[in-house]
Amino acid sequence: MGSSRRSTAISHRLRVLGLCFALAIGGWLTGFAATLGVELHALAAGYDIRAIMQIGSSVAFNVVGAAGVALTYLIVRRNGFDLPFALEFLRIRKPTVWDMLWIAVGLWGAFAVVMGYQVFIEFVDPFGTGGEGETHSSIEDGRQYPSLFLVAIPIALFLTGPGEELLYRGVVQSRLGEVFPSSLAVLLSSLVFAAVHLPVYMGEEFGAVLVSLGTVFALGLYLGILYELSDTLVVPALIHGGYNALVYYSNYVTYA
Template sequence: MWFIVSLPSEISAALETRRGRRVRAAFAGLGITVSALLAGLIGVVLTGGLVSVFDLAESPVVRVLQGNYIQVGFAGFAVAYLLWQGDWNRYIKVRWPTLEDLGWIVGLPLLFAVQGVVLPPVLAAVGLPHPQPGTGMEELALETRPLLWPVAFVGMYLFAAPAEELVYRGIVQGRLRAVFDTLGVVVLAGLLFGVLHFLVGLMTQGVSFGGSLYWGIDTVIPGLAWGYAYERTENLVVTAVTHAMVWTVTLHEIVLHALPI
């Protein structure tokens, strides 16, 4: 009789403990997101200040990378977090790409190209304008400036994208993975990635609230895709390379030019 009475309360206590751990992990993910954003803003201010001091704002080399100042702060945050936690193997998973990894590297940009064609008209139909902060990078025409390709490769592929991926796939998903299954990790991390870009939009000059919301929604899909790819491959190389490709390879524009629309 005692067993029958006590069993429900024991199950309830166990469930409450699991629920509590998940809630704490979700808030930890949000805290990491906000902290990384604050660190990113500090990176923007410090890097922009150095560029101004040395009068490099008009340098083509600097202009190629000016959209990636925030990743300087991300890198600093990631290093500080890893030093604090000490468990580097939990958060940094990197190896040479396998054939499956190469499949993801080829397939993810194609998915993002489809998103770039399909999603903008949908968001425009509900009244969300495309954010256009006007960084000046559109004037560089990187595809016609091959001498700048090494700069873009080093700055974006070897630094900026790995720094951002280390924070959101490595640290955030590594934190969530302790208490959530794959679906929970991917969904929560993808939503937090969208929240990050929504907040960045709010802080970007020339981007309205609607544009910020557009930015947030537009980045949830890549966040989910990168999150699932990372859970499958456990290789930050896959997500870092495809992340940098989003910045440098405009497949969706090629598709739009090819389609009779």
């Protein structure tokens, strides 16, 4: 009897893990399809302005893709949109002064995590790349057209951070946390978060790709821990958005 129960529990956990991977991949594929649709419509309408394409693509990817899949999951799970359940499940509440402190300190902590990871990778050099990773595709585009960085800053704050955190921390990590210990849920959701970023870091040198995915994993792990400690999605959402915005601003100052 005990063996049967353990087998059932393991099977249930594997199904939940598979569901979370499916949601993450589904969010990316839905966002990609929506992005392609926006770009094709913009081109068909005669628009060839990169800033407009950047706005349209980001809205499609983060709102339709990440946030859209997250909300669809919540609706399907409850057979309709149950707002009290959604707020409790996602841990969304009115921010407090302590939350603002979490965000202020946590934002700089995100940069400390990335720099610490980079120092470690350069020292160990496990992939033989000298610690060098691939550049995110949006950063590459922005370095050729620096004005795109200015467009990307508000998008990062209001769309990318909240949209991705809604799916990867709010839904994926919370759902995993229902069947796994919190620490393991954080770890697994970070792996999912890193895995779905593979397409934007694809390059010729696989070792460099792994270095970059390691950065994403480290950030995901950090955001997941903050989500558990602060017990509100607002904290990782704003830190994620703020981190991306500062990266874009730094690149704008450098390449403009």
